Amino acid sequence: MHNIRLIARLDVKGPNLVKGIQLEGLRKMGNPNKFAKKYYDEGIDEIIYMDIVASLYERDNIKEIVRRTSEDIFIPVTVGGGIRSIEDAREILRAGADKVAINTAAIKNPQLISDVSKRFGSQCMVLSIEAKKKGEGQWEAYYDYGREKTGIDVVEWAQKGYELGAGEILLTSIDMEGSAKGFDIDLVRTISNMLPIPVIASGGMGSIDDLEQVVQEGHADAVAMAHVLHYGIHSVGEVKEECLRRGIKIRA
Amino acid sequence: MKNVVIVDYGMGNLLSVQRAFEHCNARVKIANSPAQIEKAEFLVLPGVGAFADGMRELESRGLVKPIRAFAKTGRPFLGICLGMQMMLETSEEFGIYNGLSLIPGKVVMIPKNGPDGTFHKIPHIGWNSLLPLHDNGDWDNTILHGISPGESVYFVHSFSAVPAHSQNDLADCSYNGLRLCAAIQSGNVYGCQFHPEKSSSTGLRIIKNFLKIQPLHQ
Numbered sequence: 001m002h003n004i005r006l007i008a009r010l011d012v013k014g015p016n017l018v019k020g021i022q023l024e025g026l027r028k029m030g031n032p033n034k035f036a037k038k039y040y041d042e043g044i045d046e047i048i049y050m051d052i053v054a055s056l057y058e059r060d061n062i063k064e065i066v067r068r069t070s071e072d073i074f075i076p077v078t079v080g081g082g083i084r085s086i087e088d089a090r091e092i093l094r095a096g097a098d099k100v101a102i103n104t105a106a107i108k109n110p111q112l113i114s115d116v117s118k119r120f121g122s123q124c125m126v127l128s129i130e131a132k133k134k135g136e137g138q139w140e141a142y143y144d145y146g147r148e149k150t151g152i153d154v155v156e157w158a159q160k161g162y163e164l165g166a167g168e169i170l171l172t173s174i175d176m177e178g179s180a181k182g183f184d185i186d187l188v189r190t191i192s193n194m195l196p197i198p199v200i201a202s203g204g205m206g207s208i209d210d211l212e213q214v215v216q217e218g219h220a221d222a223v224a225m226a227h228v229l230h231y232g233i234h235s236v237g238e239v240k241e242e243c244l245r246r247g248i249k250i251r252a
Numbered sequence: 253m254k255n256v257v258i259v260d261y262g263m264g265n266l267l268s269v270q271r272a273f274e275h276c277n278a279r280v281k282i283a284n285s286p287a288q289i290e291k292a293e294f295l296v297l298p299g300v301g302a303f304a305d306g307m308r309e310l311e312s313r314g315l316v317k318p319i320r321a322f323a324k325t326g327r328p329f330l331g332i333c334l335g336m337q338m339m340l341e342t343s344e345e346f347g348i349y350n351g352l353s354l355i356p357g358k359v360v361m362i363p364k365n366g367p368d369g370t371f372h373k374i375p376h377i378g379w380n381s382l383l384p385l386h387d388n389g390d391w392d393n394t395i396l397h398g399i400s401p402g403e404s405v406y407f408v409h410s411f412s413a414v415p416a417h418s419q420n421d422l423a424d425c426s427y428n429g430l431r432l433c434a435a436i437q438s439g440n441v442y443g444c445q446f447h448p449e450k451s452s453s454t455g456l457r458i459i460k461n462f463l464k465i466q467p468l469h470q
Contacts, residue, residue: 002380003404005378070271075450094267121264122410221378
């Protein structure tokens with residue numbers, strides 16, 4: 001096993017960090033740059049910003065947040081939400097992001113995965129999948145922050161996304177997101193074992209037990225944390241200390 | 253204040269590299285002309301993407317010769333990720349392609365399995381420890397000066413450098429039991445497979461070390 005990446009996921013609406021409950025009902029938490037800097041200083045491995053509204057007239061907010069981030073945060077930064085074209089991806093990367101996470105536009109036009117991957121490198125192209133459980137071993141892909149269903153099977157979609165050139169999968173369970181009741185372990189294990197690219201488990205972490213489970217049983221390559229960090233349930237330092245104590249390999 | 257020229261050849265995002273160098277008190281110029289490269293005090297060749305694309309972009313801008321000439325001046329030169337790989341002679345990424353040939357060696361695909369046959373993910377993405385090849389403190393006065401063996405830096409790559417001579421292999425990392433080259437050196441020509449600009453305080457220390465390198469008189 002290699003080092004698991006610990007990622008802070010910051011969902012952003014306009015200029016604010018927000019925290020949702022099962023991708024609905026949002027609560028404003030404050031300035032996303034301040035949260036990101038705090039997590040960076042405490043030793044987080046990566047930052048993900050998700051612009052959850054991403055309407056055209058609000059695009060400048062996220063770019064400004066990313067620009068400010070790149071001034072004093074020197075770890076990988078991924079940005080998702082509202083990236084619909086190569087041009088959108090280029091603008092976000094120019095603002096200082098290292099990777100783009102794409103969901104909606106990839107579902108509507110899977111070719112975009114190949115285009116971004118060819119133009120900027122597959123390491124840049126994170127396929128974001130929002131998965132809702134349908135039955136045993138079956139999940140449906142959603143978009144628009146869990147509001148719109150697609151009828152697309154998550155397992156098939158992840159495979160196709162990999163074949164088209166995605167370098168990583170950001171896998172969010174809609175059922176568990178915001179619940180603080182743990183990850184959808186079956187979902188993460190199914191996709192992580194199937195694909196030769198890294199899978200970031202997202203949605204549901206409420207405790208370090210949840211993190212341990214999604215790494216040991218779900219075989220996650222990286223873990224996205226939101227609730228636990230934003231509400232101060234654990235600091236990044238506490239998470240890292242506890243990982244080391246439990247024998248989960250992380251950046252020392 | 254040190255003057256750093258970062259080569260812009262259309263391969264990847266230079267902003268992070270620029271910001272990290274500026275954070276380390278360097279004055280940065282983004283450059284794509286031979287004249288700017290020839291005059292550089294410190295030269296940085298960053299880049300992500302495919303080897304052949306990178307070399308083609310350098311060639312189409314007429315930058316191969318000036319970069320090779322710069323490397324011979326003895327002034328400090330740092331390649332990052334693809335920029336590091338292009339410092340070698342050849343790559344087998346989607347065919348066999350020639351590099352800048354500043355350091356003997358080649359670039360190969362990371363083996364799909366570890367030495368014990370177990371499967372691992374490719375690209376190698378994430379934080380991994382820097383390991384010395386010898387334990388006699390040979391990082392002194394290099395870009396890894398003062399870095400402790402085991403300190404982690406951020407990697408993202410599917411291909412890996414194999415220097416022909418172990419004296420050019422400054423540091424390795426271990427991925428599922430495979431030793432992968434993490435940094436190369438020949439005189440003042442340095443290459444990092446990892447991204448110092450994305451490697452938190454350890455990466456910033458490596459950049460500061462680079463900025464302290466004195467030109468060699470050749």
